[in-house]
Amino acid sequence: MPNAKEDNLSALSQAQHRAVSELLRVSPVADELARRFQQAGYTLALVGGSVRDALLGRLGNDLDFTTDARPEEVLKIVRPWADSVWEVGIAFGTVGCQKDARVEDSAPAQRFQIEITTYRSEAYDRTSRKPEVSYGDSIQDDLVRRDFTVNAMAVALPAKEFIDPYGGLEDLAARVLRTPAAPEDSFSDDPLRMMRAARFAAQLDFEVAPEVIEAMTAMADRIGIVSAERVRDELNKLLLSAHPREGLSLLVETGLAEKVLPELPALRLERDEHHRHKDVYEHTLIVLEQAMALEQQPDLTLRIAALLHDIGKPRTRRFESDGRVSFHHHEVVGAKMTKKRLTALKYPNDVVKDVSRLVELHLRFHGYGTGEWTDSAVRRYVRDAGPLLERLHKLTRSDCTTRNKRKASALSRAYDGLEHRIERLQEQEELDAIRPDLDGNEIMEILGVGPGPVIGRAYSHLLELRLENGPMERDAAVTALKEWWTNQSD
Structure with a gap:
């Protein structure tokens, strides 16, 4: 039987073969630029994630290069060649450009997004959120400042000389994340790298080396100097990865989650001695995975909602006199906590609003029972969910993690029934756009009044009738409005 060493050699050989194929594909662009x-x-080398992805056989059209040329010289070289150039990262030594190129004579042109960064080193001042950039003189010095060995490989162009001074290829084959320098030095230079370790564990499904985990645990407080925007972006990449559980578990294990998303480790509630409520933390990770299984494509809003849907439970937990554990109104408390946390992480307003609403609504279905809701209640469910209805369907279905197969089957059938009723009512009533049977202008004309609060109250009354009874003929709606108006006047 093959031993571990033979397996590793085979993996290395396969990685090198994949890299050759990938590099040949982008050669028309990379070699032309290198020349x-x-x-x-000056020199030019493909570097970092581009080399890693080439070795994994998944190099895309976003290419990263490093060079000994200073940014001003890079601009002089690329401006006559590229289709467009941008200088947004030039303060950090990076010039970006776009190039449309045909990689095969008979194939249509492809668009390449290219970033070229001058050899550099950067370190954080302990009182600053921004790195101080200084330029280096060798590619080896540039590679040692990169986050992980699997991102510290380069291919010098156009000769295609493989440069790997820190054993990145072996670590890639072994699926291990290590740092080129001592992890303490790496994380001191840029504490966000601790979150990147969790993100790459989730994206690549790699193990994190013990010494890296130890440094992350010891230096978790250091993440506090990193801006909320950078933390948020790393968290998004982690959540949108193929294996977010691995990354989230690492954040919790090392104490980093306590600093950036404390609501997550707070879900690790101690269970009572009779084990009468489930592990909320583990339940949350399962809900996230089950929500992912229902996606057509990665959905950040749904994934955040799945992660945060129960964060109100620790604050609402009560041990009842009969021995049960309750979490009354945890969805309402959780929605407020969600809004506060996502706002602190500088999420866009629409994401904050949508995720908070999903958290608030995720328990609504549990009042449905086996179908006891009236059509009016179904209409309200749809109205309250609005454009989030499909996400709410997925979140609600994902929230069932019971091991009792009969109970799980009953819940699934009940939700099938609710979705069927929604579809039937939508066909009958165009439920997606529920509005009163009279609009504001018609209300003013019928009542003989101008704009003002009374029109809003009349509109709300007609909307309630619409939700309760379904569509009304115009004459019936006019009669109902006049009856309401008469009662207002009394």
Whole structure:
């Protein structure tokens, strides 16, 4: 039987074969650009994530390069060649550009997004959120400042010389995340790298080396100097990965979650001695995975809602006199906590609003029973969910993690029944756009009054009738409005 060493050698060989194929694909762009740098007296190398992805056989059209040319010289070289150039990262030594190129004679042109960064080193001042950038003189010095060994490999162009001074290829084959320098030095330079470790564990399904986990645990407080926007972006990448559980578990294990998303580790509630309520933390991770299984494509709003749907439970937990554990109104408390946390992490207003609403509504279905809701209650469910209805369907279905197969089957059938009723009512009533049977202008004309609060109250009354009884003929709606108006006057 093959041993671990033979397996590793086989993995290395396969990775190198994949890299050759990937590099040949982008050669028309990469080599042409490298020759321009060479003619100007500079070097150019494909680097970092691009090399890692080439070795994994998944190199896309976003290419990262490093060079000994300073940014001003990079601009002179790429401007005549690229289709467009941007300088948004030039303060950090990075020039971006776009190039449309045909990689095969008979194929249509492809669009390449390219970033070229001058050899550099950067470190955080302990009182600053921004790195101080200084330029380096060798590619080896540039690679040692990168976050992980699997991102510290380069391919010098156009010769295609593989540069791997820190054993990144072996770590890639072993599926291990290590840092090129001592992890304490790496994380001190840029504490966000601790979150990147969790993100790459989730994206690549890699193990994190013990010494890296130890440094993350010891230095978790250091994440506090990183801006909320950068933390949020890493968290998004982690959540949108194929294996978010691995990354989230690492954040909790190392104490980083306590600093950036404390509501998550707070879900690890101690169970009572009779084990009468389930592990909320583990339940949450399962809900996230089950929600992912229902997606057509990765949905950040749904995933955040799945992660946060029960964060109100620790604050609402009560041990009842009969021995039960209750979490009354945890969805309302959780919605407020969600809004506060996502706002602190600088999420866009629409994401804050949508996720908070999903958290608030995720328990609504549990009043449905086996179908006891009236059509009016179904209409209200749809109205309250609004454009989030499909996400609410997925979140509600995902929230069932019971091991009792009969109970799970009953819940699934009940929700099937609710969705069927929604579809039937939508066909009958165009439920997606529930409005009163008279609009504001008609209300003013019928009542003989101008704009003002009374029109809003009349509109709300007609909307309630619409929800309660379904569509009304115009004459019936006019009669109902006049009856309401008469009662207002009494």
